[in-house]
Amino acid sequence: MSIKYNPKVIEHFKNPHNQGVIENPDAEALVGSPACGDQIAIYLKINNDVIEDIKFESYGCASNIATASIVTDLAKGKTLEEALSIKWTEAVQELGGLPPVKYHCSVLAVDGLRAAIKDYLRKTGRLPEEELSPDLVREELYHVIYPPQGLDIVSLKRVKYIGVEDGKVRIEISFTHDDPYLQEIIDEIKEKVSDLPGVKDIEVVNQGRGDY
Amino acid sequence: MRAYFDHCRSTYVDKRVIDEMMPWWTEKYWAPSSFTYTGTTAAEAIENSQMAYAKLFGGKPDEVHFAPSHAVANNIAIQGVLGNAQEGTVPHVITTSIEHGTTMDLVKQLEKLGKIRVTYLPVDKNGLVDLDALQKSIDKDTVLVSMAAVNYMVGTIQPVKEISKIIREKNPEVLIHYDLTWALGRLPDLALASYADIITASIERIHGPKGVTALWVKKGVGVKGPIYGSQAYSRIVPGTPDVPSIVGAGKALQLMQEGLEEKIEHMKQLRDRLIRETMALVPETLLNGPEGDLRSPSNVCLTFRYVEGESVEMYLDMEDITVDTGSACANPFLEANHVILAMYGDYERAHGAIRMTFTWTTTDEEVDKFLEVIPGIVAKLRKISPLAPKVYKE
Known part of the structure; x- marks a missing residue:
């Protein structure tokens, strides 16, 4: 490369x-x-x-x-x-x-x-109260880039599910299990989402992608 | 002229090696697998190189094979042993937490596929393998211990003879694979045949050609696969042997041995000077890996605190100086160097790591060139770093 x-x-x-x-x-x-x-x-x-x-x-x-x-x-x-x-x-x-x-x-x-x-x-007291929601999480995931393609993981349709309950966020993604960028992507998702208000726990699950 | 400090990745090919190789492309371009004049002439050329390696390792010439790259050689060594393991079992493989990708990525993949169970031995702050953990990890299912004798990133020299003794006392059935790639031309004694079952060693890091790596397999050691087909010349490395490269490897090995002790001494002096003077010029410089005799004579690995490695690498590049870095930014998969992480558990130290490696052809002038620019580069990057204390911001 x-x-x-x-x-x-x-x-x-x-x-x-x-x-x-x-x-x-x-x-x-x-x-x-x-x-x-x-x-x-x-x-x-x-x-x-x-x-x-x-x-x-x-x-x-x-x-x-x-x-x-x-x-x-x-x-x-x-x-x-x-x-x-x-x-x-x-x-x-x-x-x-x-x-x-x-x-x-x-x-x-x-x-x-x-x-x-x-x-x-x-x-200055002008930040509207943001409530933790799947949409708010998705907004953050637009900032996670899949390096080989240089595009965000939402646009690449690699985000399959976002669930939010009592501050617990569950995100399901779709990459091959041996994708060399997988760990980097997971780390980055956690880093971005942890900054959102009210997040207590983040779980990222890779569904795999048509591989073993 | 460019100062080049990346010899543990690749070196230039010695002119005498190229001269030796040339006729094997243009005039004597033959394959070795027949009883004809052409076939036997090519086979003899290969035998000369086999003899050179056998002498170095202390083995027999026909135990020496040649793989087309370092990665392929390590794959044959490791997968070949597993190919011979009893069917229906999950063999246990022991390696270290600081191996090069050619071993690490392979065992990780096999582990992920459920084909093997792996123990990654921890290391101490010098990068030395935990011998107690090694002894404890060997069990009845262990088939292979695989590690590099000299670490590629921080130059730690492992006590391989002691390691072999521990393994054989606990379970004499376990096979031992040593990768001598970073030991070749750096250690005076590599006669390890009686301490190992398989040895791999690439030649491109000591002025030999890139497309060849020696693979020594002790007679009687079962190696099966992973490459099949066209096994007329070698069952272990199928395919037509790359005669010119093999000839070149033999020549490079011969040249390496000429005055090796002086060469090692020269590299040690460069290494110690580079470490000592850089540390004197740049405050808060950390040495990654051991000092003195535990360290390869041709390896220096430093972290300049508060500064990321790829920026240092790029600034040095603009000054016509080549180094390598452990930074995730410079890694195609954006991972920080796992060797430094395993040794110190410190991301900043890994991202900031600058590896400088040389051979006996490296000069004091090249070191001068580095010493001249490095304080300014680090000062400039510390000035803009949010991690650096105020004292560097003036």
């Missing part, structure tokens, strides 16, 4: 924009986990619901740094509403493409931005 980076990715990796920390930020978020390898911190300065300044820190690979650089570029000067609508595909496009196995990096950068904005809305 070739994982060659294009020159624009390399440029953002070498000279990332908006890198650093904002002292006393209006909002901040740290997303990612040690198990998955990459983590991004986002800091926001907000005035009149406009992102006046944005900085990031990254523990991750070249594409992690490059996507954080481009996503913060895209968000700067935007209203919160506009920034919330930035999609990870736009970041990939803006970078002139990424190897599919690296798409999840751009998802992480966009998730970091959203988490920081939500932090602000929460602080």
